[in-house]
Amino acid sequence: MHDLAVVGLGALGTHVALAAARKGLDVVGLDSGTGDHEHSATGGRTRIFRLAYTFGTDYVPALQRSLTFWNNLSSRYPETRFETGALMIGDPTDPEIAKAVTAAQSCNLPHELLDASAMSTRWPMHHLVPGDIALYDPAGSLLIPPAITARVRADAEALGATLRFHSPITAIKESSRGSTITLSNGEELRSRQIVVTAGAWSGRFVPEFTNAVELRRAILHWFSTPNDFEYGPTQFPVGLRRTGNVRYSFFPQVDANGIKVNLHSPKQVVPHPEMREVNLPSDFDELVGGLKRTLTGLGRRTASAAYVESYTPDYRILLGRAANTKNRWLLAGGSGQAFKLAPALAEHLVELIQGEMPSLSLDGVIRSPGTPAVEAVRGP
Ligand SMILES: Cc1cc2nc3c(=O)[nH]c(=O)nc-3n(C[C@H](O)[C@H](O)[C@H](O)COP(=O)(O)OP(=O)(O)OC[C@H]3O[C@@H](n4cnc5c(N)ncnc54)[C@H](O)[C@@H]3O)c2cc1C
Numbered sequence: 001m002h003d004l005a006v007v008g009l010g011a012l013g014t015h016v017a018l019a020a021a022r023k024g025l026d027v028v029g030l031d032s033g034t035g036d037h038e039h040s041a042t043g044g045r046t047r048i049f050r051l052a053y054t055f056g057t058d059y060v061p062a063l064q065r066s067l068t069f070w071n072n073l074s075s076r077y078p079e080t081r082f083e084t085g086a087l088m089i090g091d092p093t094d095p096e097i098a099k100a101v102t103a104a105q106s107c108n109l110p111h112e113l114l115d116a117s118a119m120s121t122r123w124p125m126h127h128l129v130p131g132d133i134a135l136y137d138p139a140g141s142l143l144i145p146p147a148i149t150a151r152v153r154a155d156a157e158a159l160g161a162t163l164r165f166h167s168p169i170t171a172i173k174e175s176s177r178g179s180t181i182t183l184s185n186g187e188e189l190r191s192r193q194i195v196v197t198a199g200a201w202s203g204r205f206v207p208e209f210t211n212a213v214e215l216r217r218a219i220l221h222w223f224s225t226p227n228d229f230e231y232g233p234t235q236f237p238v239g240l241r242r243t244g245n246v247r248y249s250f251f252p253q254v255d256a257n258g259i260k261v262n263l264h265s266p267k268q269v270v271p272h273p274e275m276r277e278v279n280l281p282s283d284f285d286e287l288v289g290g291l292k293r294t295l296t297g298l299g300r301r302t303a304s305a306a307y308v309e310s311y312t313p314d315y316r317i318l319l320g321r322a323a324n325t326k327n328r329w330l331l332a333g334g335s336g337q338a339f340k341l342a343p344a345l346a347e348h349l350v351e352l353i354q355g356e357m358p359s360l361s362l363d364g365v366i367r368s369p370g371t372p373a374v375e376a377v378r379g380p
Pocket residue numbers: 007008009010011012013030031032033034035036037039040041042043046047048049167168169170197198199200201204218220307308309331332333334335336337338339340341
C-alpha cells in the first residue's frame with residue numbers, strides 16, 4: 001500500500017510527487033504518456049514567470065514561495081531558467097497593467113517604471129505609443145518546462161518516488177482504507193490517498209471537474225527576428241503588451257524559429273484536449289499588424305502550434321479534496337497560469353493531505369469554497 005498515488009505527471013503532478021517525497025511519503029506517480037508531451041498543457045519549450053503579476057497582490061506570496069524554488073533549482077541546474085526580467089507594457093489604466101503596478105508598489109517588489117525615452121535606450125524594439133508605460137519586474141524569468149520536468153522528476157526519484165510513464169489509469173475505486181487504482185494493462189495498485197493531476201483529462205476521475213472548467217485552445221506563433229542576440233534570453237525580457245486592442249505576451253528567442261508570441265484574442269473552446277489543429281482567427285492579419293507596429297523588427301511567421309488547457313471561470317486553480325470523496329484530491333484547472341505556481345501549489349496540497357496547517361495561504365489563488373469540483377479544506 002502506497003501513501004500517495006499521483007495520477008498524471010505533467011507540471012503539477014511532478015511537483016506533487018516531489019513535495020510528497022520530501023515529506024517522506026511513499027509516493028507512486030503514473031502518466032499515460034511521457035508526462036510533458038505536446039498534447040498536455042505542459043507541452044512546449046517555454047513559460048513566463050512574473051512576480052509583479054497581472055492577477056494582483058493575492059498571488060504575490062505564492063509567487064514568492066515558488067520563486068525560492070525556481071532560484072534553488074536553477075542554481076543547481078542552470079538550463080532550467082533564464083533570468084530575463086519581465087516587461088509589462090501598455091496603457092496604465094488597462095486592468096492588467098494597473099494590477100501589476102499595484103502588486104509591485106504595494107508589496108514593495110523591486111521594479112522600475114520606464115517611459116518611452118528610457119525604453120528606446122534599453123529595449124528599442126518595443127515601441128511605446130503616447131500614454132503607454134512600461135513596468136520592469138527584475139524577478140521575471142523564462143522557465144524551460146522540459147528541463148524543469150526532467151530535474152524535478154529526478155529529484156523526486158532520488159528521494160524514493162516511483163514514477164511510471166506510458167501507464168494509463170482506467171479506474172479508481174475508493175474504500176474506507178484507501179483506493180485501488182487500475183491500469184490499462186489490468187495491473188492494480190493500492191494507495192491510502194490519491195491526487196488527480198490529470199490536467200484536462202481530470203474529469204475521468206473527478207466527474208464534477210468537467211462542469212467546473214472550460215477547455216480552451218491557445219494558438220502560439222513564432223516570428224523571425226533580425227538577430228538572435230538582441231531578441232535572445234540574455235537581452236530580451238519576457239512580457240506582456242496591452243496597448244488598446246493590441247494584446248499579446250512575448251517570449252525571447254530560444255531556437256531557430258525566432259521569438260514566440262501569444263496573441264490574446266478569445267481562445268476557442270474545444271470539446272476534448274487532443275484538438276490541436278491550428279485555426280487562425282479571422283482577424284489574424286490585424287492582430288499581426290498590431291504586433292509588428294509595437295514590437296519592431298519581426299519578420300515572417302515561422303511556426304504556429306496549439307495547446308489545450310482547462311480554465312475555471314475566474315482563473316483560480318482547483319485545489320482541494322475532490323467533491324464527495326474521502327481520500328481523493330484534485331489539483332487541476334491551471335487556467336494558463338499554473339506552471340509558475342506549481343511549487344507552491346504542490347507544497348500546499350501535500351500539507352493538506354498530511355492534515356497539516358498550510359504554511360502559506362492560497363486564498364485568492366485557488367477556487368473559493370463551494371466550487372463544484374473541490375471541497376474547501378483549510379487545515380486540521
Ligand atoms: C499555451 C500555454 C501557455 C501557458 N503559459 C504559461 C505561462 O507562461 N506561465 C505559467 O505559469 N503557466 C502557463 N501555462 C499554464 C501551465 O503550463 C499549465 O497550467 C500547467 O502546465 C498544467 O499542468 P498540469 O499538470 O495540470 O496538466 P498537464 O500538463 O496537461 O498534465 C496532465 C497529465 O495527465 C496525464 N493523464 C491524463 N489522463 C491520464 C490517465 N488516464 N492516466 C494517467 N495519466 C493521465 C497526461 O498524459 C498529462 O501528462 C500555459 C499553458 C498553455 C497551454
